[in-house]
Amino acid sequence: MSHPDAALAALRDFFAAGSGAELERACARLATAGCVPPPEADEDLEYDFNRLFVGPGRLAAPPYASVYLETEPRLMGETTLLVRAVYHALGLASPRQSALPDDHLSLELDAALALRAAAGEADGPEMAALRRYFLAEHLGRWLPAFAARVREASPHPAVACAVSRLLDWLDHELSAVPEYGEYGRDERQRRCV
Amino acid sequence: MSRWTKERVEEALTGPLSRRTFLKGMAAAGAMAVLPCGLLAPEAAGATESYGGGYTVFRNACPRNCYDTCAIKTYVQDGVAKFVEGAPESTFTRGGLCVKGNSYIRSTYSPDRIKYPMEQQGRGTGKWKRLTWDEAMDKIARKILAIKEQDGSLLGLGLTKYSGNFGITNYGVEGMMSSLGYTTRFVGTPCWPAGIDAQNFDMGSMWCNDPEDMVKSRYIIVWGANPAWCSVHSMKYLYAAREAGAKIVVIDPVFTQTAAKGDEYWQVATGTDGALALGMCRHILDREMYDKDWVAANSLGFEEFADYLRSNVTVDWAAKLSGLPAERIVAVAEEFAAARPATVWIGYGLQRHVNGGATVRAIDALVAMTGNIGKEGGGARYGHLQTWGFNYHAMVQKPPEGAVGFVGASGPKGEFDFAGGDKTVKHTDRAVNINKTAQEILDARNPPIRMLWASCKNVLSQDFDRPKMIEAFGKLEMVVVVDHFFNQTVEQADIVLPVTTCLEEWTVNVSYWHYWLALNEQAVKPLHEARSNIEIAAALSRRINELAPGSCTFPTEIDTREWMEAEFNKGIYDLFGLKSWEELRDGPVKAKLASSAAWHDRKFATPSKKYEFKSELCAKNGHEALPAYKEGRKAYDKLRLLTPHSKFSLHSQFQNLDWMEEFNPAPVVYIHPRTAEARGIRHGDAVRVFNKVGEEKLRAVLTANVPPDALLLYEAWFNGRKFNCQNLVDDTSADMGAFKTGAPGVAIHDQFADVARA
Numbered sequence: 026m027s028h029p030d031a032a033l034a035a036l037r038d039f040f041a042a043g044s045g046a047e048l049e050r051a052c053a054r055l056a057t058a059g060c061v062p063p064p065e066a067d068e069d070l071e072y073d074f075n076r077l078f079v080g081p082g083r084l085a086a087p088p089y090a091s092v093y094l095e096t097e098p099r100l101m102g103e104t105t106l107l108v109r110a111v112y113h114a115l116g117l118a119s120p121r122q123s124a125l126p127d128d129h130l131s132l133e134l135d136a137a138l139a140l141r142a143a144a145g146e147a148d149g150p151e152m153a154a155l156r157r158y159f160l161a162e163h164l165g166r167w168l169p170a171f172a173a174r175v176r177e178a179s180p181h182p183a184v185a186c187a188v189s190r191l192l193d194w195l196d197h198e199l200s201a202v203p204e205y206g207e208y209g210r211d212e213r214q215r216r217c218v
Numbered sequence: 219m220s221r222w223t224k225e226r227v228e229e230a231l232t233g234p235l236s237r238r239t240f241l242k243g244m245a246a247a248g249a250m251a252v253l254p255c256g257l258l259a260p261e262a263a264g265a266t267e268s269y270g271g272g273y274t275v276f277r278n279a280c281p282r283n284c285y286d287t288c289a290i291k292t293y294v295q296d297g298v299a300k301f302v303e304g305a306p307e308s309t310f311t312r313g314g315l316c317v318k319g320n321s322y323i324r325s326t327y328s329p330d331r332i333k334y335p336m337e338q339q340g341r342g343t344g345k346w347k348r349l350t351w352d353e354a355m356d357k358i359a360r361k362i363l364a365i366k367e368q369d370g371s372l373l374g375l376g377l378t379k380y381s382g383n384f385g386i387t388n389y390g391v392e393g394m395m396s397s398l399g400y401t402t403r404f405v406g407t408p409c410w411p412a413g414i415d416a417q418n419f420d421m422g423s424m425w426c427n428d429p430e431d432m433v434k435s436r437y438i439i440v441w442g443a444n445p446a447w448c449s450v451h452s453m454k455y456l457y458a459a460r461e462a463g464a465k466i467v468v469i470d471p472v473f474t475q476t477a478a479k480g481d482e483y484w485q486v487a488t489g490t491d492g493a494l495a496l497g498m499c500r501h502i503l504d505r506e507m508y509d510k511d512w513v514a515a516n517s518l519g520f521e522e523f524a525d526y527l528r529s530n531v532t533v534d535w536a537a538k539l540s541g542l543p544a545e546r547i548v549a550v551a552e553e554f555a556a557a558r559p560a561t562v563w564i565g566y567g568l569q570r571h572v573n574g575g576a577t578v579r580a581i582d583a584l585v586a587m588t589g590n591i592g593k594e595g596g597g598a599r600y601g602h603l604q605t606w607g608f609n610y611h612a613m614v615q616k617p618p619e620g621a622v623g624f625v626g627a628s629g630p631k632g633e634f635d636f637a638g639g640d641k642t643v644k645h646t647d648r649a650v651n652i653n654k655t656a657q658e659i660l661d662a663r664n665p666p667i668r669m670l671w672a673s674c675k676n677v678l679s680q681d682f683d684r685p686k687m688i689e690a691f692g693k694l695e696m697v698v699v700v701d702h703f704f705n706q707t708v709e710q711a712d713i714v715l716p717v718t719t720c721l722e723e724w725t726v727n728v729s730y731w732h733y734w735l736a737l738n739e740q741a742v743k744p745l746h747e748a749r750s751n752i753e754i755a756a757a758l759s760r761r762i763n764e765l766a767p768g769s770c771t772f773p774t775e776i777d778t779r780e781w782m783e784a785e786f787n788k789g790i791y792d793l794f795g796l797k798s799w800e801e802l803r804d805g806p807v808k809a810k811l812a813s814s815a816a817w818h819d820r821k822f823a824t825p826s827k828k829y830e831f832k833s834e835l836c837a838k839n840g841h842e843a844l845p846a847y848k849e850g851r852k853a854y855d856k857l858r859l860l861t862p863h864s865k866f867s868l869h870s871q872f873q874n875l876d877w878m879e880e881f882n883p884a885p886v887v888y889i890h891p892r893t894a895e896a897r898g899i900r901h902g903d904a905v906r907v908f909n910k911v912g913e914e915k916l917r918a919v920l921t922a923n924v925p926p927d928a929l930l931l932y933e934a935w936f937n938g939r940k941f942n943c944q945n946l947v948d949d950t951s952a953d954m955g956a957f958k959t960g961a962p963g964v965a966i967h968d969q970f971a972d973v974a975r976a
């Protein structure tokens with residue numbers, strides 16, 4: 026796995042963490058991306074991570090796209106189903122189904138990894154369009170708002186660093202992803218008839 | 219030249235035709251060979267369509283503590299509940315829900331839900347760690363076993379549960395406790411017990427007419443109830459009755475939305491309703507407008523009651539106490555007695571007083587002496603449990619072999635205790651008063667209550683005397699809370715467990731007001747890691763039996779749909795004219811009633827089989843045999859304090875949703891302009907409401923809708939706010955309730971306070 030992918034995978038695992046130990050492991054991997062890992066047995070990170078992203082209270086920064094992209098913040102909105110359709114187009118699905126809504130940040134970063142892995146010679150117009158869509162129209166639209174909410178909530182330094190790496194990654198991807206290409210020729214011909 | 223756009227990609231992803239082309243293109247590019255990543259997995263071959271499927275309709279029921287228990291139709295697409303509506307098949311629900319029921323999509327998919335089992339490192343610290351279900355069950359099971367080891371019994375484990383979810387399978391929470399052994403149960407009800415006892419003394423049971431028959435009433439007194447907010451579906455029957463010529467009188471200390479809809483409104487002095495009813499009785503007696511035939515044929519003790527009225531009650535006395543003009547009391551009494559049929563809707567608010575049971579008996583007497591009991595369109599309507607004859611399969615569980623319990627007075631009961639007492643059992647649970655939860659925790663000895671399990675119950679919001687409750691929680695070694703949202707009780711929990719919403723579980727529901735039966739299907743898979751109460755019980759049983767085999771009899775694997783089915787029996791099927799529960803998938807059904815009138819055959823369930831104006835049973839239970847006037851509570855502060863239901867919440871549920879916050883963003887106290895002026899308070903001022911229990915800071919709203927001698931603030935908790943009306947309400951008991959529900963009610967509206975600028 027190339028270096029940017031390793032960082033992305035570490036970010037994914039950071040936001041997917043279900044325990045202090047998993048958080049710690051993800052932090053260790055983020056160290057290569059320049060995030061200083063918190064001291065061992067720093068429980069404050071776990072408490073803060075849960076306050077921001079997990080619960081049980083009202084979340085300071087819910088890590089779900091639909092909270093930012095729907096007219097009214099909610100889970101399992103149209104956005105969530107669109108994201109599920111993106112996974113479907115990639116031949117993927119979340120095995121956790123409603124136990125973890127499809128537009129949870131960790132799953133979306135996993136899909137971003139899949140999009141990178143799928144990049145190659147055979148990249149057709151559909152794949153290119155999907156990549157542009159997912160990065161620019163989806164992640165690009167909600168991650169900045171999400172990051173702003175995290176920052177407003179005075180996060181633990183490890184969370185702050187992970188979120189700024191997330192934005193760095195997004196910026197990099199957005200600058201690299203080509204603009205939308207031409208719409209499929211066959212389609213156009215049919216339309217012209 | 220045409221390019222891809224956002225819209226075009228979305229269309230390609232979701233349009234049924236374009237998607238096929240798009241996917242073909244993707245496949246050609248080799249995208250389908252993407253390596254499995256960390257979290258997402260290759261879609262199973264032939265995976266179901268992920269987008270744009272048709273709607274499937276599921277049947278649900280609103281399980282809240284609400285008169286209406288609405289039958290709901292839930293429209294599900296792609297595994298997501300899209301919208302809900304009232305079931306049109308029920309003539310009661312008639313296709314509509316209230317503001318609360320319409321928010322079920324909003325609550326189920328709220329980002330604020332409790333999602334995972336979690337453990338707090340120090341109550342109130344906000345330091346939460348996530349647990350797996352296995353870890354959570356392990357911690358709880360070990361604590362329970364440690365209690366058993368230490369005390370030799372499980373009486374140190376207390377259960378508090380009430381009306382958060384009335385779905386019948388949720389009695390599995392009680393079942394879980396029974397399956398562990400003998401525990402401490404918080405029994406009784408904060409809701410309606412004084413009135414239940416009153417109706418039991420008068421008629422032998424609590425049984426109300428079908429609310430749909432109010433259309434036949436010619437005179438309706440809505441007494442201490444606010445159906446315009448709290449039973450919206452009943453309003454159409456009031457309107458229909460009025461269309462047909464009925465008069466509607468509303469009696470309430472507060473000028474409610476229902477009062478605004480009435481033909482005549484009486485602002486009664488709080489807690490004097492009994493005097494008012496007796497004053498009306500006296501006048502009807504003097505005018506000989508009572509139903510002599512009915513009284514002679516169907517009642518016991520009427521002469522004694524008449525004597526009591528003649529020597530103790532006058533209209534002027536009633537007018538003086540209640541603050542209402544004698545002429546109106548006389549006029550309405552005559553109209554009521556002349557109307558055939560006439561009815562009273564007895565609300566729960568008027569019995570949340572130290573004289574609440576006596577008040578309900580006085581009103582019952584008014585309805586009975588005018589011959590209106592047992593008549594369609596008549597009746598002293600309070601509530602009923604006629605349709606609740608389920609198996610209580612989830613609730614009725616055996617204790618494990620050798621379980622040790624409480625030896626002494628009989629075990630717990632409650633208005634929903636259908637199990638009956640088995641007199642051969644030596645050991646029982648330890649029953650303590652739910653309306654004095656804080657005091658009982660503080661007082662419990664040998665053993666103390668070490669651990670509290672709260673489900674379907676927001677203790678810190680709904681139980682009385684919050685300062686004392688915080689003190690009591692300090693004595694508990696472990697607090698487990700099962701809930702949907704982070705409320706003030708979760709804030710004081712050690713372990714919180716996420717529970718399913720009504721759209722996510724199988725159960726069945728009936729009402730304590732109307733006569734419909736509704737199925738509640740699992741419309742969508744539970745979100746996050748939520749589990750139903752009976753699944754939680756099974757998981758606990760699994761773990762505790764691994765640690766100590768034979769320590770819990772609750773099945774360790776359950777199929778929740780089968781458990782719903784197991785609640786049905788022949789009695790229910792016959793009552794509702796069903797062959798199978800599956801018929802409920804086509805919509806709710808109504809009980810096949812011989813008559814819409816309660817007591818239509820005048821066979822009362824009292825010892826004498828008559829309506830008992832004079833009840834020896836009542837006297838034996840420590841009250842007056844006659845429905846005599848009982849004094850209210852002496853004021854302990856300058857103003858009366860009322861804490862009734864808001865339009866936007868059902869007790870502590872719903873108010874936390876963003877939709878409600880939009881219209882009702884913050885708690886306020888309503889003050890009469892004169893009362894405010896005397897204290898230099900203006901509309902919108904920050905004020906302090908205070909009494910011997912505690913104090914609350916909030917904004918003042920001036921309105922003449924509340925009486926000058928009262929302050930009103932609605933119950934419920936607000937997200938992220940400390941507000942809690944229980945800082946101002948003590949745990950003084952109502953007069954009645956212990957006979958049928960195991961503990962007396964509580965005098966929620968016999969509270970007093972003062973207010974000042976903050």
Ligand code: SF4
Binds near residue numbers: 287450
């Ligand atoms: S709260 Fe009451 S009126 Fe509203 S939907 Fe539920 S049962 Fe119906």
